[in-house]
Amino acid sequence: MSSRPSAPKSSETALWRPSRDEVSGLVEWSAFFAAWGFRGHWPAIADDPEQRDEALKLFRDAQDELARLEPDIRCVAAVLPANAVGEDVEIYASEARDEARERFCFLRMQRVRADGGPLYSLSDFVAPKSSGIPDWIGLFEVSVFGGTEAAAEARSRGDEYSALLRQLLFDRLAEAAAEWTHRKTMSDLWGIGDGGPAVGIRPAPGYPACPDHTEKAKIWSLLEVERNVGAKLTENYAISPVSSVCGLMFAHPKSTYFGIGKIGRDQLADYASRKGWTLDEARRWLAPSLDEE
Amino acid sequence: MKKSEAWAALEEADSSRVLVLDGAMGTMIQRHGLTEADYNDGRFEASVPLKGNNELLSLTRPDVILSIHRAYLEAGADIVETNTFNANRISQRDYGQEGRVAELNLAAAKLARQAVDEAMAKDPSRRRFVAGSMGPTNQTASMSPRVEDPGFRAVDFDALEEAFREQARALLEGGADILLVETAFDALNVKAALCAIRSVCAERGELVPIMVSGTISDASGRLLTGPTLEALYASVRHAEIYGIGLNCALGASAMRPHVETLARIAECRVSAHPNAGLPNQFGQYDQDAKGMRAELESFVDRRLVNVLGGCCGTDPTFIREIADLVRGRKPREVPKLPERTLLAGTDVLEISERSNFVNVGERTNVSGSAKFRKLIEQENYAEALGIAALQVENGARVIDVNLDDGLIDSVAVMRKFLNLLASEPSVAAVPWMIDSSRWEVLEAGVKCVQGKPIVNSISLKEGEEVFRKRALRLRELGCAMVVMAFDEKGQATTYDRRVEIISRQWKILTEELGIPGTELFFDANILTVATGMPEHDRYALDFIETARWIKANCPGAHVVGGVSNVSFAFRGNNPLREAMHSVFLYHAIAAGMDCGIVNAGQLRPYDQIEPELRERLEDVVLCRRPDAAERLVEIAESVKNSAQAESAAASPEWRTKGACERLATSLVMGVDRYVAEDMPEVLAELKTPLAVIEGPLMEGMNRVGELFGAGKMFLPQVVKSARVMKAAVEILNPLLAESAKKSVSAGKIVLATVKGDVHDIGKNIVSVVLACNGYEVVDLGVMTPPERILEAAVAEKADAVALSGLITPSLDEMRVVAERMEEAGLKIPLLVGGATTSKLHTALRLAPAYPSGVVAQTADASRMPGVLKSLLHPVTGEAARRALLEEQAAAREKRSANGPAAKVPLDEARRRKFEGEWN
Numbered sequence A: 001m002s003s004r005p006s007a008p009k010s011s012e013t014a015l016w017r018p019s020r021d022e023v024s025g026l027v028e029w030s031a032f033f034a035a036w037g038f039r040g041h042w043p044a045i046a047d048d049p050e051q052r053d054e055a056l057k058l059f060r061d062a063q064d065e066l067a068r069l070e071p072d073i074r075c076v077a078a079v080l081p082a083n084a085v086g087e088d089v090e091i092y093a094s095e096a097r098d099e100a101r102e103r104f105c106f107l108r109m110q111r112v113r114a115d116g117g118p119l120y121s122l123s124d125f126v127a128p129k130s131s132g133i134p135d136w137i138g139l140f141e142v143s144v145f146g147g148t149e150a151a152a153e154a155r156s157r158g159d160e161y162s163a164l165l166r167q168l169l170f171d172r173l174a175e176a177a178a179e180w181t182h183r184k185t186m187s188d189l190w191g192i193g194d195g196g197p198a199v200g201i202r203p204a205p206g207y208p209a210c211p212d213h214t215e216k217a218k219i220w221s222l223l224e225v226e227r228n229v230g231a232k233l234t235e236n237y238a239i240s241p242v243s244s245v246c247g248l249m250f251a252h253p254k255s256t257y258f259g260i261g262k263i264g265r266d267q268l269a270d271y272a273s274r275k276g277w278t279l280d281e282a283r284r285w286l287a288p289s290l291d292e293e
Numbered sequence B: 001m002k003k004s005e006a007w008a009a010l011e012e013a014d015s016s017r018v019l020v021l022d023g024a025m026g027t028m029i030q031r032h033g034l035t036e037a038d039y040n041d042g043r044f045e046a047s048v049p050l051k052g053n054n055e056l057l058s059l060t061r062p063d064v065i066l067s068i069h070r071a072y073l074e075a076g077a078d079i080v081e082t083n084t085f086n087a088n089r090i091s092q093r094d095y096g097q098e099g100r101v102a103e104l105n106l107a108a109a110k111l112a113r114q115a116v117d118e119a120m121a122k123d124p125s126r127r128r129f130v131a132g133s134m135g136p137t138n139q140t141a142s143m144s145p146r147v148e149d150p151g152f153r154a155v156d157f158d159a160l161e162e163a164f165r166e167q168a169r170a171l172l173e174g175g176a177d178i179l180l181v182e183t184a185f186d187a188l189n190v191k192a193a194l195c196a197i198r199s200v201c202a203e204r205g206e207l208v209p210i211m212v213s214g215t216i217s218d219a220s221g222r223l224l225t226g227p228t229l230e231a232l233y234a235s236v237r238h239a240e241i242y243g244i245g246l247n248c249a250l251g252a253s254a255m256r257p258h259v260e261t262l263a264r265i266a267e268c269r270v271s272a273h274p275n276a277g278l279p280n281q282f283g284q285y286d287q288d289a290k291g292m293r294a295e296l297e298s299f300v301d302r303r304l305v306n307v308l309g310g311c312c313g314t315d316p317t318f319i320r321e322i323a324d325l326v327r328g329r330k331p332r333e334v335p336k337l338p339e340r341t342l343l344a345g346t347d348v349l350e351i352s353e354r355s356n357f358v359n360v361g362e363r364t365n366v367s368g369s370a371k372f373r374k375l376i377e378q379e380n381y382a383e384a385l386g387i388a389a390l391q392v393e394n395g396a397r398v399i400d401v402n403l404d405d406g407l408i409d410s411v412a413v414m415r416k417f418l419n420l421l422a423s424e425p426s427v428a429a430v431p432w433m434i435d436s437s438r439w440e441v442l443e444a445g446v447k448c449v450q451g452k453p454i455v456n457s458i459s460l461k462e463g464e465e466v467f468r469k470r471a472l473r474l475r476e477l478g479c480a481m482v483v484m485a486f487d488e489k490g491q492a493t494t495y496d497r498r499v500e501i502i503s504r505q506w507k508i509l510t511e512e513l514g515i516p517g518t519e520l521f522f523d524a525n526i527l528t529v530a531t532g533m534p535e536h537d538r539y540a541l542d543f544i545e546t547a548r549w550i551k552a553n554c555p556g557a558h559v560v561g562g563v564s565n566v567s568f569a570f571r572g573n574n575p576l577r578e579a580m581h582s583v584f585l586y587h588a589i590a591a592g593m594d595c596g597i598v599n600a601g602q603l604r605p606y607d608q609i610e611p612e613l614r615e616r617l618e619d620v621v622l623c624r625r626p627d628a629a630e631r632l633v634e635i636a637e638s639v640k641n642s643a644q645a646e647s648a649a650a651s652p653e654w655r656t657k658g659a660c661e662r663l664a665t666s667l668v669m670g671v672d673r674y675v676a677e678d679m680p681e682v683l684a685e686l687k688t689p690l691a692v693i694e695g696p697l698m699e700g701m702n703r704v705g706e707l708f709g710a711g712k713m714f715l716p717q718v719v720k721s722a723r724v725m726k727a728a729v730e731i732l733n734p735l736l737a738e739s740a741k742k743s744v745s746a747g748k749i750v751l752a753t754v755k756g757d758v759h760d761i762g763k764n765i766v767s768v769v770l771a772c773n774g775y776e777v778v779d780l781g782v783m784t785p786p787e788r789i790l791e792a793a794v795a796e797k798a799d800a801v802a803l804s805g806l807i808t809p810s811l812d813e814m815r816v817v818a819e820r821m822e823e824a825g826l827k828i829p830l831l832v833g834g835a836t837t838s839k840l841h842t843a844l845r846l847a848p849a850y851p852s853g854v855v856a857q858t859a860d861a862s863r864m865p866g867v868l869k870s871l872l873h874p875v876t877g878e879a880a881r882r883a884l885l886e887e888q889a890a891a892r893e894k895r896s897a898n899g900p901a902a903k904v905p906l907d908e909a910r911r912r913k914f915e916g917e918w919n
């Protein structure tokens, strides 16, 4: 099967501010229950005699609380011309593709795979520059404002339970807004699909396929996140407000989530030189991807 | 199989004396000061130096090996071991010599043979023997070499069996009399070796004597991969071994208690060849021959052994002493023990006439548990393992594992799941029942199992030929087996058919194939009663009668069945089903059923079942009246309702109790509605606000802490309880003196999310859980710079600091805090948690940064109070801290010993990239 990349309808940066009810249908409840220490997936949890009673009570409280929340949801996204060079993905200033504005750096799996499967890098899902085939990559950032304040209000009344409920619900809304943005980007900007579950993947820097948090800074500059959304990166690349997600979107039909796992010293050195880091800096930012020695 | 000539000679020799095995080979080779040229005279192609690959010397320096054998024979050895410890293709792969394995074994066996034949020619009065040495290889089939991937295996049963087969074949061809599977650290590796040896013996038409010798690696007397000696014995007993014993790792006196264990349980010979004491710091052995002899005296005095020799650090002077020590002394007498069934995980389970009913956990069965099936389909193995562990906790003594599902690749999933189960110590301890209707799944499953499993099941469904073949194969693989009452015509549903099939199976298995009755578990089919069809009425009774028949006619065999089938007609009515199971088991056990597949958590004691219900259940189970089923159905609904009412009614009742009890209950139930209402009464009763806090409130909170710690309470409940506590304390606070506030605290904890990290929730949960356990928490919030943490720790005179962090850079921030605490001269514990923190990282990076204190990591908040309590305990805290430091030091050592997992070099990884197929 061939997979000729399809050109986006628009390469403008889009801003959206969906309402609570537009995204709440996409909330993934399993993670909510996991945070409360329940085992298994929702709604299967409700079938488990051991957990059912407490889970249903919690679910009811969550629905009530959700109906009262007034989240301020802000999303930004764009689909930009891009091609892969090794494990890097260059982002071009225009379709002429003669000037790279930015360069995302990715890692590659190095584990011994008994099944003989590919050793992935996210860059594999973007057409290589050498092929001469034009390709694109999506970027997004979503933040849900108001959670910290809503939780603080409950906490000031000594109601830790409601405070936690609110914090977790805002986090769920952030995740749901990311899904919503993914679908919207694919249908409205990229012109792939009809707004239903999106084709392709949306890995987030810091997650196992791209464990380097510092790559977020590139999303910040390309999407002008601070100006467009008002979210900031801390010195360690956490996002404030806390209920935020940013990431990349790949449309290759065979793109898939994976984990880089542990990398070798050869790749550590290679990556450090691509990032302009010393080895020690590389060790700090990639700690979980290294063998502890 | 007929036994070899050497076997008879060995039996004759060992009847009157303790046989002497030789000593170390490596120690002796070292003394020759050999160089690379001795190891490789040019005949081997090698990319690594071959010096140290002692097995090669059998080809390149046969004179050296021969002289060592001669010296041992001279010293009085009755058995000499061939120079083949590592002569298998798995170990030789390290040197690139796996193609030479047959040659090496053949040559080594011939050298030992030559030495023995010479000695016999000189002095024909005593028979001397050649034992082919078969080391464990350098891989284990029961454990993962990768910490992060416990389901991984570097080698599997088939590869081991193949390697051992090649070795055994050459050793026997070269003239070995005995095969010695030694220095075993993994019972599964041993089972593969035994399978290999027996298949080579079958090729040759005679069974040679096999000795198995294990190596103990810890003080609890277990092999490296977990099995106790009893479990090891249970796993190898099927193979008609000549002897079992111990070697290496320990000196004689440390080995003695373990040899005593073997001497007590083994129905075959017992051997011991200890090291010359323990190695000193340079890895050398200081004990001399007289010293070792002194320690071995009690082995002989107490008649613990049939074969005695030496391992690392021993030489012919030791063997001379040992030969002298045993001269004229009586060997151990092989005991005749009563018939019994031995099953094993890493612990042994003995089933004899006297033992209790064995319940087999049924929840790890995809066709029986929807929840388990879903987890397996979603590849959520972590939780699936949790289900297995819970069954063991609930009292299951064996667990049944069934992964038959059209949608999953049962063979692969069975392997994967069993390999993961092996990493869960509580589950690995019990024997497993490998359950499948597909033969490939059964065979693949048992090849992953250390210990002695039960296979469920074989039957005559596909005729006698298949039945025989499978039974023999299972016997070879060392499994007990469930034999189902099923034949070519179908499943037995009546008493007569059951007896007809089972007697035919019994005859084939025991009389024809020689399988002991103790290895058989007959499943006489528990079928559903009270279905409304009169032909089903006798199903339970017929099973019970069949159980009686089996016990009377099949000595040693067991009766097993899947109990929940019997009540299937009452799906959805669990109270009734549980009662029915109890009644059924009560009668079936009395008739001889001794093993059942049940939900271990849910059995109601027979005598607690209400008499009317019990009578109607018995009418059904024992088929006592024609309208029994109708009469049970009549009351079925009310049984269900009253069980529900019972649990519902329990709650309002607490409001009638005393005020203090009501307050405590409010807290445990997380209900804040009654606090204000009850408080005045409580205060009036206890007089002071402090007494209220220390009394009902603390009591309630302790109960919450315990229930949560034990996994019996959910987090939302805990948080609600904390809310009640807060409400109560708020009422009391204005009345409370400053000094009193302090005295109720279990300790003060400074808590923060580290610099640059915004995650809050995990930290807040930790805060709630700590508060529930009586700690005072100073929460510094998120994005907290190290300076603020230090400041607060000092100013607040904190008893501990707790840090939360969820992203990678937070790991480094935690190290910075640890360093600052060290600089500030603090000694209080530092606790860390949150995703990305780990025990390993804590041991490697955090603990060394704060040597004056301790750094502990816990995976979730519920564990934290326990850890904190033990670290802060005024009496035992010191010991707990020391234990933690030792554990971390061991983790560091293990890490540097294991080294990193193998990686594909980057340029090769690039060649193996995903191809996007653009055009």
Ligand code: B12
Binding pocket: A031, A034, A035, A036, A171, A172, A174, A175, A204, A205, A206, A207, A208, A237, A238, A239, A240, A241, A242, A243, A244, A245, A246, A247, A288, B758, B759, B760, B761, B762, B763, B765, B766, B802, B803, B804, B805, B806, B807, B808, B809, B831, B832, B833, B834, B835, B836, B857, B858, B859, B860, B861, B862, B864
């Ligand atoms: C829910 C979630 C989110 C939510 C909410 C985040 C939030 N407010 O906490 C959302 C969707 C917003 C989110 C966003 C992101 N996330 Co996120 N997220 C998670 C997830 C799935 C669960 C976290 C959670 O809330 N758990 C429930 C709470 C109750 O658990 P907890 O915080 O772990 O605390 C428990 C224990 O850890 C422990 N504990 C915690 N602290 C302490 C302290 C002490 C002293 C002790 C003893 C115990 C203890 O006790 C608690 C209760 O038992 C984790 C995966 C995971 N397995 O943890 C990833 C995870 C934390 N996220 C991750 C990443 C990368 C991100 C993003 C950077 C992705 C992106 N590019 O956008 C963003 C960044 C957000 C930001 N503001 O900076 C990564 C971090 C990886 C890394 N090595 O750095 C994780 C680990 C996922 C992964 N496997 O890769 N995330």
